Structures are given as structure tokens and as C-alpha cells.
């Protein structure tokens with residue numbers, strides 16, 4: 001249990017049957033189909049913020065906005081912004097100024113190690129938030145998001161950020177869509193990379209398991225988060 005106030009945090013990811021979330025080229029692979037993408041869109045629409053690591057921005061350039069117009073309208077009707085806040089964990093301000101994630105309603109979390117010129121250039125397109133010395137301090141970031149009213153944070157990868165968040169005990173639930181394909185490659189990213197675990201392996205409790213399209217959707221609770 002965290003000792004500070006933070007949002008409810010869940011990871012949503014799609015992986016192949018062999019646990020890979022993209023290929024060795026680190027390029028996006030279409031793992032799920034239309035029904036799963038609609039499910040992901042609905043999860044986004046129900047969240048106050050959506051977060052990725054800068055590795056995902058550099059690899060996939062995601063927009064991280066709600067795609068469905070009815071879902072965006074429902075948010076507006078409920079007095080919320082059209083899209084959840086889009087957050088990038090980016091210690092060195094490496095997010096390219098042309099990234100789709102930028103613009104109003106985005107927040108780039110940087111560290112004190114980020115070069116000033118890159119921060120200045122990003123600040124023209126978005127809000128930057130200093131949090132941490134060499135790398136983004138995730139507990140501090142989550143506490144700040146909570147202060148900003150974020151109660152439900154959806155994490156959309158990638159492998160390295162997932163690991164840091166889980167290691168810090170900051171993840172409550174994990175949704176994994178397991179697609180009916182193999183990707184392979186020992187260097188292809190998996191659901192949880194980073195430094196991994198050699199002891200104290202986080203335990204999960206299965207909340208639900210359902211066939212979806214040609215794959216399976218699993219929802220896990222992370223014990224002790």
C-alpha cells in the first residue's frame with residue numbers, strides 16, 4: 001500500500017502468445033483487432049490521464065486521445081475535458097516537438113538532467129513538470145497527478161515504464177490482451193522489461209478471463225500494490 005495519495009493505476013497492454021509487446025525492431029505490431037481497440041478506447045475515455053514512457057513515443061508516436069466521438073461527447077457532457085490528460089515520462093526531454101501526443105492537455109514529466117534547450121522547445125508545445133533528479137520520480141509524479149485531480153491513471157506502456165511502476169508498487173491492475181500470434185526474438189520487448197525481478201516476484205490475482213476475437217483478455221489485480 002502506497003503511503004501517499006496517488007491515482008488508481010492500471011496498465012493496459014496487448015501481447016503476443018509468447019509475451020512480446022512488439023518486434024525486435026521495436027516497431028508496433030497489430031496484436032489485437034477492432035473489438036479490442038474499442039475496449040481500449042473505452043478504458044481511455046473512463047480515465048483521467050493516460051501515460052506512456054518516452055520509448056513508446058519514439059517508437060510509435062501515439063496520439064493517446066479518445067478515438068470515438070460519442071465517448072468524447074459523453075466526457076464533455078460529464079464536465080470533463082474531451083480527452084484524458086496525456087502524460088509522458090521523459091527524463092531527458094527526448095519527446096520530439098512534432099510528436100502527436102503534444103498539444104493542449106499533455107504533460108511531459110522531465111528530470112533535472114534534461115537539457116535546457118530541449119525543455120524550452122517542448123515548453124512551447126506543452127506543459128513540462130520537473131520531477132526527479134536523473135530520471136522521472138514516479139511516486140512524485142503520481143502524487144502530483146493526484147493533486148491535479150487525476151484519480152484514474154491508465155498506463156499504455158511500454159515495457160520499461162511498466163517495470164518501474166510495478167517495482168515501485170504503483171500498479172493496481174493489469175489488463176492484457178493476448179493475441180493469437182507469435183512475435184519471438186529475445187530482444188523484442190515483453191510486457192515487463194527493465195531490470196526485472198530476482199526475488200519478491202509480484203503476485204497477481206486473476207479478476208477475469210474472456211475470449212475476445214481470436215485472442216484472450218485477462219484482467220489481473222497486483223497483490224500488495
Ligand SMILES: NC(=O)c1ccc[n+]([C@@H]2O[C@H](COP(=O)([O-])OP(=O)(O)OC[C@H]3O[C@@H](n4cnc5c(N)ncnc54)[C@H](OP(=O)(O)O)[C@@H]3O)[C@@H](O)[C@H]2O)c1
Pocket residue numbers: 012013014015020021022023025026027028029031052053054055056057059060089090091092094135136137138156157158159160161162164165189193
Ligand atoms: N503492445 C502494446 O500494448 C504496447 C504498448 C506500448 C508500447 N509498446 C512497445 O513497447 C516498446 C517501447 O517500450 P520501451 O520499454 O522501449 O519504452 P517505454 O517503457 O515506453 O519508455 C521507457 C523510457 O521511459 C523513460 N522513463 C522516464 N522515467 C522513467 C522511470 N522512472 N522508469 C522507467 N522509464 C522511465 C526512460 O527514458 P529516459 O531515461 O530518457 O527518460 C525509459 O527509457 C515499443 O516497441 C512499443 O511499440 C507496445
